[in-house]
Amino acid sequence: MKVAIAGAGAVGRAIARELLVNEHDVTLFEKNRTHIDPVAVPGANWVHADACELSDLEAAGLQTFDVMIAATGDDKANLVVSLLATTEFAVSRVVARVNDPRNEWLFNEDWGIDVAVSTPRMLASLVEEAVTVGDLVRLMTFRQGQANLVELTLPDDTPLAGKAVRRLKLPRDVALVAIIRGRRVIVPQSDDPLEGGDELVFIAPEESEDELHQTIKAPI
Numbered sequence: 001m002k003v004a005i006a007g008a009g010a011v012g013r014a015i016a017r018e019l020l021v022n023e024h025d026v027t028l029f030e031k032n033r034t035h036i037d038p039v040a041v042p043g044a045n046w047v048h049a050d051a052c053e054l055s056d057l058e059a060a061g062l063q064t065f066d067v068m069i070a071a072t073g074d075d076k077a078n079l080v081v082s083l084l085a086t087t088e089f090a091v092s093r094v095v096a097r098v099n100d101p102r103n104e105w106l107f108n109e110d111w112g113i114d115v116a117v118s119t120p121r122m123l124a125s126l127v128e129e130a131v132t133v134g135d136l137v138r139l140m141t142f143r144q145g146q147a148n149l150v151e152l153t154l155p156d157d158t159p160l161a162g163k164a165v166r167r168l169k170l171p172r173d174v175a176l177v178a179i180i181r182g183r184r185v186i187v188p189q190s191d192d193p194l195e196g197g198d199e200l201v202f203i204a205p206e207e208s209e210d211e212l213h214q215t216i217k218a219p220i
Helices: 010-021 054-060 075-087 101-106 119-131 206-217
Strands: 002-006 025-030 045-048 067-070 093-098 115-118 136-142 147-153 175-181 184-186 199-205
Touching (some): 075 093, 101 115
Parallel strands (some): 093 115
Antiparallel strands (some): 136 147
16 A cells, blocks of 8 residues: 655654555655654655645655555644645545644544544543443544444443344444454454453444443343
């Protein structure tokens, strides 16, 4: 997969390293020449360019990329990069970093963004996930499909203990994608039994979250 990353700061470089480990073709766009350091991310391509400038993106051939990641420390820049990538270059997947949670409402499909990642929100969600049992915790929002990645930890005395996954009567358009049990990550099969303490990870539209929560809380 060919991935462009706008912003070669600490965040952009860290993302690039992770993608390179998985053998993706990664290009870092950085407008500050003094920040360009190929030795810092071996294997990545570096382009001295302002990702908010249409001419620079044209020169770099952004239309040939599969993914654009707007990872600068400036929310305004990330919005512009995302919009250009989608509307001018038809990049099929756009992921944007949200620096200020107050701006999160802007990071949606109107700006060409498929997934918005807010570090403060994610950290808060992880804290909630670590201490909350029996409540639904939203981990991430997928903007393109208006769906959320949500988690619920079953209490030890859950009425679902010993019941098969197929017995769950999930709301429409809700999918159970993983069961985390201790250090195990289980891809759920219909006959797999549930246990108290299981972390259930779902993809669900926002309007189905309350129904999902009630379904998991109610005995079968």
